[in-house]
Amino acid sequence: MSLNELINAFVNLEEERVLNIVKGLLREGRDPSEILDACRRAATLIGEKFERGEYFLSELVFAGEIFNGVMKIVLPELKKEVRPAGTIVLGTAQGDIHDIGKNIFKAFAEAAGFKVIDLGVDVPPERFVEAVRNHNPDIVGMSGLLTISYESMKRTIEALKEAGLRDRVKVIIGGGRVDEYVKRYTGADEWADNAMLGVKKCREIMGLGG
Ligand code: B12
Incomplete structure (x- = not known):
């Protein structure tokens, strides 16, 4: 599984595939921040489609929902620092x-x-x-x-x-x-x-x- 596959699935708004790829990447030991960064790149591409009139507001809303789904899986994996900063x-x-x-x-x-x-x-x-x-x-x-x-x-x-x-x-x-x-x-x-x-x-x- 690759980050490119993740980006493609995200840009195509294939929610289930996105979540499965994310879980797979975490299982393979990928850094959570790399996964989130790939999703951010996908969101930028979706924004560009919106600007070009290929996607509409409903697609932006859906992209937001997919992103929130990804965060639910990925954010708990972040390693915690205990010293107060x-x-x-x-x-x-x-x-x-x-x-x-x-x-x-x-x-x-x-x-x-x-x-x-x-x-x-x-x-x-x-x-x-x-x-x-x-x-x-x-x-x-x-x-x-x-x-x-x-x-x-x-x-x-x-x-x-x-x-x-x-x-x-x-x-x-x-x-x-x-x-x-x-x-x-x-x-x-x-x-x-x-x-x-x-x-x-x-x-x-x-x-x-x-
Ligand atoms: C999803 C989305 C939405 C969702 C938001 C859902 C949500 N709960 O956030 C919804 C559908 C609600 C939405 C609405 C609108 N959107 Co919108 N949206 C997007 C989209 C596709 C992705 C944004 C996103 O979540 N990116 C992913 C995150 C992870 O990236 P990020 O925010 O940059 O965050 C990272 C860093 O910047 C940083 N960071 C973020 N915050 C902070 C704060 C601090 C302190 C620090 C240190 C770091 C930091 O850390 C993050 C992780 O690395 C963007 C496209 C784009 N290019 O970004 C358009 C975009 C931002 N939207 C846009 C527009 C026009 C709108 C609407 C006006 C559409 C409309 N006609 O109604 C409304 C505005 C509503 C409003 N008043 O805010 C435009 C803005 C254009 C402009 N120059 O003003 C964009 C750029 C799309 C485009 N290309 O046209 N949108």
């Missing part, structure tokens, strides 16, 4: 309900020893501010897949500044299309377009080795 307040930026990537980052961060306070999706700036006040985290993580999410991320960081909390936390943003430019635009400290890199950056923020 720090606290992260995490949420998907206002206006955006994509949460698959956020949930993967959460699972990876927890496996690396972080305590994660998950605010869910479509989180307005004031809820981030409130959570930072209440939980005193080391890091704020924001996820966003829509172009409009960058605006919400920027507003959230401004709201943290206005509340006098910006200097107390580091902000990391994530999601398929974030990059150095989006980081600068929003005023974040770090960015990551995959969960492993995101966790590595959070560990660096905490002064822990990669």
